[in-house]
Amino acid sequence: MSTTPLNDDEYAALDALQDVAWLEGFLTAIVITPTAPAQNLWLPAALKDPAAEALTLRHHHYMQTWMAKDPGSFEPIYECGGNWTATQWAAGFRAAMALDAPAWDSLRTSHPEWLAALAEDVAEDVAYDTIPAAIIGIHAHWHPPKGAKVGRNDPCTCGSGKKYKKCCGA
Numbered sequence: 001m002s003t004t005p006l007n008d009d010e011y012a013a014l015d016a017l018q019d020v021a022w023l024e025g026f027l028t029a030i031v032i033t034p035t036a037p038a039q040n041l042w043l044p045a046a047l048k049d050p051a052a053e054a055l056t057l058r059h060h061h062y063m064q065t066w067m068a069k070d071p072g073s074f075e076p077i078y079e080c081g082g083n084w085t086a087t088q089w090a091a092g093f094r095a096a097m098a099l100d101a102p103a104w105d106s107l108r109t110s111h112p113e114w115l116a117a118l119a120e121d122v123a124e125d126v127a128y129d130t131i132p133a134a135i136i137g138i139h140a141h142w143h144p145p146k147g148a149k150v151g152r153n154d155p156c157t158c159g160s161g162k163k164y165k166k167c168c169g170a
Contacts (some may be wrong), residue, residue, distance in 0.1 A: 001060055003065040011082075018048035021084035023056060023148040024077045025092030028135060031063045034142040037099055045099060071139045075132055086127035090118040096162070107138065110155065114138050 006014065015022055021044060030042050046056055067074065084170040097104050108115060114137050115128035116122070152165040 003061045005062050006059055010055055010058075011077075011140070014052055014059070015082070017052040017055075019084075019088055019092075020082075021050075021078050021086075021088040022092035022095075024059065025089035025094075026096040027056075027060050027063050027092075028067075028076070029093045029096030030087060031067050032135065032139045032142065033096075033100065033103055035100070035103055042096065042099060044122075067139060067143075072136055072142070074135050074139070076135070077115050078128065079132075085124060086101075086131055087122070087124050088132060090122065091120070092118065093118050105153075107141065111137065111141065116143075125161065 011020055013024070025146065026042075026046050030036055030046075036042075042055070043056070047053060076086070076089050078086050078089050104115075114134040117127060117134040122130075153163050
């Protein structure tokens with residue numbers, strides 16, 4: 001599967017089938033969650049039109065590559081113009097979170113400010129400005145850079161809420 005970004009014509013084709021901002025928010029949550037659900041679970045929830053499957057999968061693979069290589073450069077698609085909005089993007093992100101709500105519980109308590117940027121009642125201008133930093137923070141929380149040292153008493157990077165020594169470090 002190609003990991004190159006979609007071109008303008010492909011984004012237009014995808015947008016004709018479903019809301020690209022919503023879809024990218026959804027895919028971003030799937031990519032940065034500590035334990036991504038299997039494709040057969042999230043793909044049906046992501047697709048508004050089955051004809052969008054190939055482009056959706058390609059965009060998903062691109063998002064995986066981007067967040068693995070350079071998560072600090074993340075910028076949501078609504079920043080690229082078009083008819084896309086931050087509130088649509090955030091709605092997609094919340095929809096993906098709902099697929100495995102317990103996985104997000106530790107983040108709700110440890111960093112509620114990040115999830116506040118994605119809340120349903122956040123104004124468009126606030127969401128527009130706060131989502132990128134929230135996503136970068138969430139990603140760094142659950143996916144620390146390679147070689148980053150995790151202390152035995154630090155919170156586990158998997159997001160369980162347990163100390164590292166009692167979870168993944170056991």
